[in-house]
Structures are given as structure tokens and as C-alpha cells.
Amino acid sequence: MKKKSLMLLILLMVSLVSFGCSKSNTLSDKGDISTSNNSSQKSPQNIKSNRQNNNSEGNNSQVNNSDNNNNSQSNTQNNAQNNSQQNQTTNEGNSQKKNGQYVICIDPGHQAKGDMSQEPIGPGATQTKFKVSWGTQGVATKTPEYELTLSASKILKTYLEQMGFKVIMTRESNDVNITNAERATFANKNNADLVIRIHADGSEDSSVNGASLHIPAQNGQYTSKIYPKSNQCAEIMMSSMKGAGFKVNNIFQRSDLTGFNWSEVPAVLVEMGYMSNPEEDQKMAQKSYQEKMMKSIAEATQRYFSQN
Numbered sequence: 001m002k003k004k005s006l007m008l009l010i011l012l013m014v015s016l017v018s019f020g021c022s023k024s025n026t027l028s029d030k031g032d033i034s035t036s037n038n039s040s041q042k043s044p045q046n047i048k049s050n051r052q053n054n055n056s057e058g059n060n061s062q063v064n065n066s067d068n069n070n071n072s073q074s075n076t077q078n079n080a081q082n083n084s085q086q087n088q089t090t091n092e093g094n095s096q097k098k099n100g101q102y103v104i105c106i107d108p109g110h111q112a113k114g115d116m117s118q119e120p121i122g123p124g125a126t127q128t129k130f131k132v133s134w135g136t137q138g139v140a141t142k143t144p145e146y147e148l149t150l151s152a153s154k155i156l157k158t159y160l161e162q163m164g165f166k167v168i169m170t171r172e173s174n175d176v177n178i179t180n181a182e183r184a185t186f187a188n189k190n191n192a193d194l195v196i197r198i199h200a201d202g203s204e205d206s207s208v209n210g211a212s213l214h215i216p217a218q219n220g221q222y223t224s225k226i227y228p229k230s231n232q233c234a235e236i237m238m239s240s241m242k243g244a245g246f247k248v249n250n251i252f253q254r255s256d257l258t259g260f261n262w263s264e265v266p267a268v269l270v271e272m273g274y275m276s277n278p279e280e281d282q283k284m285a286q287k288s289y290q291e292k293m294m295k296s297i298a299e300a301t302q303r304y305f306s307q308n
């Protein structure tokens with residue numbers, strides 16, 4: 001009995017140990033599951049809070065994303081700004097450099113004393129015309145045209161030089177004697193790229209007003225070569241002047257002007273307005289008016305060269 005009891009006890013202990021181990025393993029497995037189950041059961045709040053965390057992370061991430069987006073947007077904007085600034089700088093740099101290669105001849109119309117002796121109207125022409133007149137005069141201000149044209153031309157020169165262009169002037173005082181043919185050949189000899197002639201109009205009809213642009217004629221005997229670029233420049237000038245609020249009557253082709261016929265350089269003659277119109281005469285006498293008009297012409301010149 002004792003032996004049997006001992007044997008039974010041993011068997012019981014062995015089976016208990018063995019069962020315990022397997023149970024422990026099972027518990028351990030279940031424990032893991034139950035932990036997970038417990039966690040899922042116990043922690044809807046945790047889940048919720050996790051979700052909230054997740055959400056808040058999501059929000060954070062959204063916020064971050066949106067910050068990032070904002071940042072990236074603002075970076076993009078900054079980059080765009082920087083790029084555009086760089087481009088602008090580059091463009092300005094280029095245009096400054098480019099402008100510096102161009103020579104613009106400004107011809108302030110007329111002079112204090114006209115020279116009514118004759119000169120050929122074009123190279124090799126038998127037809128002649130007076131060399132240079134003293135121009136017209138303001139009906140209200142009594143300002144002579146040659147004074148107005150020199151004043152406006154000096155303003156134009158300043159604007160163009162500020163843009164980087166090389167500017168030469170046929171005259172910088174009123175007491176000169178330079179014929180229209182000589183003014184044209186002055187631009188030719190100096191390899192000018194454009195001639196801008198500044199004048200003011202006169203009419204027997206005092207109601208007539210507005211600026212006008214004159215260019216070498218397309219079918220002119222001496223002017224057909226320089227017509228296309230002259231016309232292109234005049235179109236841009238008309239648009240720019242109108243944009244600045246000036247009335248521009250039209251672009252007129254001329255084959256009868258000595259100053260165009262002798263020119264090998266594209267040229268535009270700007271009639272600023274009518275000195276025979278009292279109101280326009282008074283406006284043109286104002287420096288601010290001259291500045292506004294010359295600025296629109298300088299800007300047009302810039303645009304013209306950017307296209308050529």
C-alpha cells in the first residue's frame with residue numbers, strides 16, 4: 001500500500017507538474033490574448049484616446065502638413081518671388097547691359113535762328129529745301145518751338161540714360177546752326193540705332209490738338225529701308241503715349257522730310273502737340289507734362305529694343 005500510495009503520489013505529482021506546465025503555457029498564450037482582449041475591452045477610452053491621439057496626431061500631422069503646405073506655399077511664393085526678383089534682376093541686368101549697346105540719337109527740332117538756304121532733300125537729290133527753320137511758337141505762352149523741343153529732349157535723354165542707353169544729341173543749346181541733313185548724317189556717323197526727333201505742331205485752326213508721330217515713308221525713294229523698324233517703334237510709342245493718357249492723332253508716313261531722307265537709321269518724329277492750341281500750348285510748357293510724355297516715349301523705346 002505504501003508503495004502503491006507512493007507510486008500514485010509520484011504519478012499524481014508528475015501529472016500535476018506536467019498539467020501545470022501545459023496550463024501555464026496555455027495561460028501564458030491566453031494571457032497574451034486576454035491582455036489584448038482586456039486591453040480592447042478595458043480600453044475603449046484608451047482606444048478613443050488613442051484615436052484622439054491618432055486624430056490629434058492626424059490633426060497635428062494635418063496641421064503640420066498644412067503648416068508644411070503653408071511653408072511650402074510660402075516657400076514656393078518666396079522662391080517665386082526670389083526667382084522673379086532674380087529674373088527681374090537678371091532681366092534688368094540683361095536689359096541694362098543690352099541697353100548699353102544701343103545708341104539713341106535725340107534731335108531737338110529747330111534752333112534759335114533758322115537757316116533758309118537750301119540743301120538737297122536726300123542723297124543725290126536735285127530737289128532742295130531750306131536747311132532748317134526756327135519752327136513755330138506757343139500761341140498763349142509765346143514759347144518758341146526750339147526751346148520746348150530742347151527742354152523735352154533733355155528730359156528724354158535723362159530717362160533713356162537712366163535705362164542704360166547711350167544717348168547722343170544733335171544739339172544741347174539753341175544757338176546752333178545744324179541743318180536737317182546734318183542732323184541725320186550725325187546719327188549715321190555715330191552708328192545710332194534709333195533717332196527720336198522732338199517737335200511741336202502748329203495749325204491755323206486753333207482747335208486742332210493732340211500729338212502725332214511721323215515716320216519715314218514705306219514707299220519713299222530714300223526711306224523704304226528704314227520704314228519697317230521706324231513704323232514698329234512708332235506703333236509702340238503711340239500705344240505707350242495713349243496708355244499714359246495722351247491723345248495721339250496718328251502715325252504719318254513722310255517722304256518729304258530731309259531729316260528722314262538722309263537717315264540710314266530708323267527714326268520717329270514726335271510732334272508733342274499743337275502750340276497753336278492755347279490749352280495744349282500751356283500744358284506743353286509745364287515740365288511735369290513734358291516729363292510724363294517723355295517718360296512714355298522712353299518706356300516705348302525700351303520696349304522697342306527689347307523686341308529687336
Ligand SMILES: [Zn+2]
Nearest residue numbers: 109135199200
Ligand atoms: Zn517742328
